Amino acid sequence: MPEEEKILSKLKTFILSYCPISNEAFQLVANIAEFQKLERNEVLLSMGQVSKKLYYIHNGALIAYFTDAHGNTYNKNIFMEDHFAGSTVSALLNTPSEFTLQAIEDTSVLCLNHQQYKKLIYSNEELKNFYIAYLEKNWVIEKEQREISIVMQDASTRYEKLLNKYPDIDKRIPLQHIASNLGITPTQLSRIRKKLKEK
Numbered sequence: 001m002p003e004e005e006k007i008l009s010k011l012k013t014f015i016l017s018y019c020p021i022s023n024e025a026f027q028l029v030a031n032i033a034e035f036q037k038l039e040r041n042e043v044l045l046s047m048g049q050v051s052k053k054l055y056y057i058h059n060g061a062l063i064a065y066f067t068d069a070h071g072n073t074y075n076k077n078i079f080m081e082d083h084f085a086g087s088t089v090s091a092l093l094n095t096p097s098e099f100t101l102q103a104i105e106d107t108s109v110l111c112l113n114h115q116q117y118k119k120l121i122y123s124n125e126e127l128k129n130f131y132i133a134y135l136e137k138n139w140v141i142e143k144e145q146r147e148i149s150i151v152m153q154d155a156s157t158r159y160e161k162l163l164n165k166y167p168d169i170d171k172r173i174p175l176q177h178i179a180s181n182l183g184i185t186p187t188q189l190s191r192i193r194k195k196l197k198e199k
Contacts, residue, residue: 004035007058007110014056014082018133025126032117033110038103044085045101051090053111057081060107063177066099075180078104078173080166084134086114104173155184156192 011033012026038044038060045051047066055062062085064076076099079085087097091114121131149158159182162169169178170193179189 003108007035007056007108008033010058010082011056011110015130018137019126019129021126021130025124028120028124028127029112029117032112032120034112036109036111038107038109040103040105042103042107043100044103044109045087045090045097045099047098047100048096049090050094051087051097052114054084054086054088054091054114054117055101056110056112057083057085058108058110060109061104061172062101062107063104063173064099064101065177065180073180075177078169078177078181080169084138085109088139104177150183155182155188156195158182159189159192160196 008030011029012021015021015026015029033056036055044053044055044062057079059081061081062079064079064085064087065073066076067073077085085101087099087101089095090097121127149161153161159178162178162182175189175193176186179186182189184192
């Protein structure tokens with residue numbers, strides 16, 4: 001099976017994990033999907049650029065980060081396999097993205113034109129149901145849990161939860177990005193990792 005077909009098959013399984021979808025409805029998504037291979041450090045979306053695409057990650061990893069006026073970089077999010085990545089706010093409001101989206105390792109994605117994807121959602125009930133279910137889980141439930149954990153849980157607990165979700169993340173993603181994502185310094189993360197190894 002060609003790689004594009006494998007990725008489309010994986011995307012369908014991913015959508016089905018949220019809600020039922022017919023072959024006909026899925027084909028609408030497949031028709032607008034474009035396969036893209038990214039090299040490590042390749043930028044998909046630059047800060048200040050209007051987002052036009054949504055990316056489904058087949059394998060690899062992307063990071064979203066922003067840089068302040070002093071040149072300090074902050075990690076907003078880490079996206080791994082079986083996730084959508086992109087600047088939803090930029091695409092919805094047609095405004096410049098407030099972060100950069102970059103491949104942190106060699107990555108294969110399916111690109112969906114955001115405008116075409118939104119038209120499909122508005123015109124197809126099954127795709128609309130998936131869109132709602134995905135937003136609820138990833139942008140409502142997980143976002144709220146993350147916000148609460150940053151305030152209520154210590155950094156060690158947050159790191160262990162991240163490892164439970166992505167067991168090999170510390171072998172794939174540079175530690176400075178993980179530390180920034182957790183809201184701590186690389187030195188603090190090194191201490192946490194050392195303590196966990198001593199357990």
